[in-house]
Amino acid sequence: MAAMASNADRVFSDELVNRLTDANEYSLKGMIRGLTLPPTAPLPALSSCSAASLGQLDSLPVELMHMVLVLLDVQSLVRLSQVARAAKVAVDGLPAYEDLRQHIPDVLVALGRTRMLHCHSVACLQDALRASPPRCASCLVSFGGFLFLPTCERVCFDCLCENRALRMTTPALARECFRLSASQLAAGVPVLHTIPGSYSVRWHKHHPKVHKLVSVRQAKAHAAVVHGSAQAVAALLPATKPASWSLRKYYLLQSFHEAPLGPAGRDLTLLPEQDNTAPDGFGGVASIRMPYVGKAGKADRGRCCNGCRILEKLDADGGLPENVKTRLVPPGVPASKPLKALGTRLYTEGKFVQHIRECYGVTRLLSLWDDGVKDPYGLE
Ligand SMILES: [Zn+2]
Ligand SMILES: [Zn+2]
Structure with missing residues (x-):
């Protein structure tokens, strides 16, 4: 096989990055999904007989009140917002709760439908949303692109x-x-x-x-x-x-x-x-x-690499060079497991660009695309 150019010096335009991103992610769609979201913010309307005061909480400075409110679970927060007009104003103005409603309304609905809304505080959910780095709590290696509801x-x-x-x-x-x-x-x-x-x-x-x-x-x-x-x-x-x-x-x-x-x-x-x-x-x-929201406030759901998706097929066809395979598959492990896993791995935006510069599958795809072969592996 002829040696292929390295990706390291290549310019990856947004268009090329998007083309190297798995747009369908079929393998990742077997979890809670497709939930119907409330048409507006999930806070219920106040009843006309709501009390006007929050009692002793009224005397707290706003920052302190926010520190108290984020310790509540979402279910308690919603209930609190229904008991007094001042509470609804306070809950509506709680930045951490607004963060959750803006970026993960589906997670809040999922917690409600699975009856786990009372299990995690607003602070816990926001910590998970903005955890930096947003790595998986199990392997401590990959981007944790999903939330495990029982443990948040x-x-x-x-x-x-x-x-x-x-x-x-x-x-x-x-x-x-x-x-x-x-x-x-x-x-x-x-x-x-x-x-x-x-x-x-x-x-x-x-x-x-x-x-x-x-x-x-x-x-x-x-x-x-x-x-x-x-x-x-x-x-x-x-x-x-x-x-x-x-x-x-x-x-x-x-x-x-x-x-x-x-x-x-x-x-x-x-x-x-x-x-x-x-x-x-x-x-x-x-x-x-579960998207990740960094300091810039933009939600990042992660990207899967199209180059990695072809690795298992390359190996099955005998087209994966031995030195590449040795790097990706430890001795004694059937190649299909780690190679398949690479095809479903999510990377946050910066890590994705870093990854595609080093990915062997991307090198192969770019070489074929440069030769005018449009969709050699049926990825699109
Ligand atoms: Zn993991
Ligand atoms: Zn890759």
Whole structure:
């Protein structure tokens, strides 16, 4: 194969950057999406009998009142705005809440529909929106382009696929897995009500009905509190499969026990596939796209690279040079997993331009485009 020019010195116009961006992102559309947004700001109108005063809060300077209000969860904030005219004025004028309504109205609707609006403060949501860098709380490497609703953390698509701590399960299974009574589980773990629809994060599943689910990581963390230690929780998993359990159930509960409570701290797509991977029936039901808003106030949803999308196909056709493959795929790992993952990875704007200067797939695409081949891999 002839050597191709490097991208490093190439001028990437906005048009070229857009052409190298995956405009469709089909693989990322298996989460909460397409929600109907309220026609105006989600604050309900005041009733005519609303009181005029906020009581003791009225005496606080505006800045202090804002510091107090952002500690409320969104549900409490909306309720507060309904009890007094002064409260509605204060809530309407709360910059942090305006930030959320302007940039992530769909996330607020998703939190409402999943009945998790009471779980996170306005400050927590704004911190996630404006976290700098906006990295995934699991791998700590990639842009976390999604919000995991139970914990209000940014996560990336790869970690949603690979990290067992980001799975959801039924309260019954969580209780059985971690030996918790119904009241013990309810005391420490919020319940998410799913929004009916089709979801797809690694595994596809249609959910026509509402499921009540809990986060595996939150259930495991709470079990450590109830049972006294992480070691006590680990001892709850039978060493061998009980006769009454299916192999799938044993693998599933084993995977819940293996869920890390802290950040994985690395790119999980670079690890070999584990033998006991049980399909996730609820992938995507607890996550939604989350833009990043930096100091300039512009929302950045991230971009996927069209060059990376061709890597898996190049490899399948024998067209991926060995030195490139060695750089992208660790020994002992099937190439398809990390290569597929690169095609679904989101980059914030600055990082994307940095990436396409170094991306081998982009080099290949540009070479073909320069030769007049319009859409060699059917990307457009
Ligand atoms: Zn991640
Ligand atoms: Zn790329």
